[in-house]
């Protein structure tokens with residue numbers, strides 16, 4: 672009984688790890704779906720004005736943008752322009768995180784478009800579909 676529940680825990684753990692890592696390692700489009708979800712979550716937390724939630728969401732979005740499939744395995748990863756646009760997008764999530772950490776609720780509400788301009792900048796050059 673005990674050993675079977677440990678085993679099923681392990682299976683669940685492996686499945687959860689595969690789900691978390693899996694998407695990021697499959698391809699750029701899949702990883703971008705993850706970026707999109709993190710971005711929506713950040714927008715939601717910024718609108719709600721929660722400092723801790725916004726900080727955490729900004730960190731998660733940064734991680735999604737820095738996923739291997741985006742930063743290393745992307746077909747464009749060798750292009751300096753792509754790397755610059757990605758770097759700027761990552762930096763914009765850091766700006767949001769810093770504002771959130773200052774507990775500056777008013778500034779937080781002005782940050783919504785700060786990240787999305789960087790999504791658009793890269794898409795207008797590299798997104799074909």
Ligand code: HEC
Nearest residue numbers: 699700703704706707710753756757760789790793797798
């Ligand atoms: C450095 C470049 C870059 C940045 C920054 C970037 N993207 Fe993308 N994104 C791409 C590329 C390239 C594609 C097209 C991938 C493909 O179709 O193979 C894409 C595709 C997408 C897609 C479509 C995925 C699908 O299922 O077809 C979504 C949604 C998306 N990005 C959201 C975002 C959001 C939100 C941000 C900003 C938080 C962002 N992206 C930032 C490069 C970028």
